[in-house]
Amino acid sequence: MKKLVVIRGGGELATGIAHRLYNTGYKVLLLERKFPSAIRRNIVFSEAIYDGEASVERTTCYRADDLKHAERLLKEGKITIMVDPEAKCLSKLQPNVLVDAIYAKRNMGTSRDMAPLTIGIGPGFVAGKDVTCVIETSRGHNLGRIINDGIAMPEKETVEARALMKASHSINSPCDGYLEAGHPTAYVIRKNEMIGKLHAEGGHVLEIRTPIGGVLRGMLHDDCPVRTGLKIAEIDPSTKPANCMSISAKTRCVSGSVLEVIIAWENKQPKKSRLPWKN
Numbered sequence: 001m002k003k004l005v006v007i008r009g010g011g012e013l014a015t016g017i018a019h020r021l022y023n024t025g026y027k028v029l030l031l032e033r034k035f036p037s038a039i040r041r042n043i044v045f046s047e048a049i050y051d052g053e054a055s056v057e058r059t060t061c062y063r064a065d066d067l068k069h070a071e072r073l074l075k076e077g078k079i080t081i082m083v084d085p086e087a088k089c090l091s092k093l094q095p096n097v098l099v100d101a102i103y104a105k106r107n108m109g110t111s112r113d114m115a116p117l118t119i120g121i122g123p124g125f126v127a128g129k130d131v132t133c134v135i136e137t138s139r140g141h142n143l144g145r146i147i148n149d150g151i152a153m154p155e156k157e158t159v160e161a162r163a164l165m166k167a168s169h170s171i172n173s174p175c176d177g178y179l180e181a182g183h184p185t186a187y188v189i190r191k192n193e194m195i196g197k198l199h200a201e202g203g204h205v206l207e208i209r210t211p212i213g214g215v216l217r218g219m220l221h222d223d224c225p226v227r228t229g230l231k232i233a234e235i236d237p238s239t240k241p242a243n244c245m246s247i248s249a250k251t252r253c254v255s256g257s258v259l260e261v262i263i264a265w266e267n268k269q270p271k272k273s274r275l276p277w278k279n
Contacts, residue, residue, distance in 0.1 A: 001074060003027055005097040005262070006090065008110065010046030010061075010081050011038040013121055013137070014101035016251030017258050018045060018079055019059050024259060027074050030061070030081040031089070035225055039218030039234055042185040042245050048081050050221050057246060067092060090114050097262055100131065105154075117265045119258055123152045132265075135257045137250070144253040146261055169212055171233040173226040175200050181222040182208075186244035189216055195233060198226070208233065215239045 003026045007014050010032040018028045036046035045061035047054035053062045064070035064082040067089050073080040082089070086109065090098065098115035102108050106124040112131060120130060122137035127147045136145040138153040173179075177200040189195060189210050196208040196219065214237035226232055 001027060001071070001093065001095070004029065004074065004093065004095045005099060006031065006087070006093065006095045006115070007099045007101055008087055008108070009100070009102035010036055010049065011044050011101070011103060012040050012248070013103050013251055013254055014099075015043060015045045015056055015061075016247045017099060017101055017121075017255040018061070019056060019247060020252075020255040020259055021262070022059060022079050026262075027077075028079045029070060029074060029089075029093070029095075030079070031084040031087055032081055033085045034083050035221075037220055037224060037226075037230065039220060039231060040185060040244065041218065041221060043247055045079065045081055047221065049083060087114065097265075099258060100125070103137075117262065119261055120152075121254065121258075123154050126151055133261055135254050135261075137254055139250060143250065144257040146257055169210075169214075169235045169237075170231045171208060171210070171235070173198060173228060173230045173232050174206065176225075176227050177201065177206075178223055178225045179208075179220050179232055181219050183216055183219070185216055185218055186241040187216045188241060189213060189235065195219065198232075210235050212237055215241055215244060217244055 005021050005026050005028050007030045010030045022028045032046050032049050036049050038044040038046045041047050043056050045054050048061045048063045061079040061081050062073055064073050064080050070080045070082050095115050097117045099119045100110040101121040103122055107130055112118050118131040120134045125131045125134045127134040128149045134147040134152050136142045136152045177198050180197040182196040191213040192209050194207050194209050198206040214235045217234040217236040219233040
């Protein structure tokens with residue numbers, strides 16, 4: 001399939017990359033887990049895993065039930081997402097480009113032999129070894145830098161990241177269970193307001209309350225299974241509600257670098273050459 005880009009992950013960065021690539025003429029397939037855990041649900045394509053489709057800034061992604069269904073949707077010109085966390089579909093699709101945007105801060109199994117061009121997003125990859133190149137995701141002067149040799153900066157070491165963490169407040173799950181979400185993203189909340197419930201083993205139900213007032217920047221999907229310590233919600237005391245409904249500046253920067261890498265790589269390929277598996 002010509003101009004196919006496969007993206008591992010369906011969260012905020014993966015969605016921004018898919019959005020930019022699709023709107024510049026690429027076919028895009030995202031691979032996700034059965035229960036995605038993206039917080040900012042209004043701006044992620046992974047919501048399509050739960051709801052069948054998800055729209056971000058007037059671009060819609062559709063869930064495929066299997067690979068055959070995914071191929072049909074892609075041929076129809078639709079951004080497609082399917083459950084395939086181990087990227088088993090690569091052996092059949094054999095795309096030219098694979099982007100790992102899971103953003104787990106560690107490599108979740110991506111290797112250079114998965115595609116002719118492999119791009120790692122953020123920390124956890126070694127450019128030139130695990131992947132062809134890495135895109136810097138740490139805020140600051142190097143955000144969006146294309147790294148062809150080495151690694152991205154661990155985000156916890158940057159001043160900008162620490163300042164951002166202090167400006168927002170994360171709520172982590174106190175135990176294993178599943179979430180009952182009470183409010184949508186961008187909802188304006190008061191301090192100590194209940195925003196959801198956590199259903200734990202033994203029938204115990206814990207109320208999730210906010211430590212501060214502000215805007216509900218993100219919250220896990222209703223009925224999402226959670227583990228102890230997992231971030232389930234984020235409160236921002238400064239963000240305007242409208243800012244929770246669009247792709248962030250960081251994501252736009254990173255996605256632009258991904259597009260640059262792909263176009264530069266394509267321009268270096270012999271026009272009439274055939275890839276090894278097509279000979």
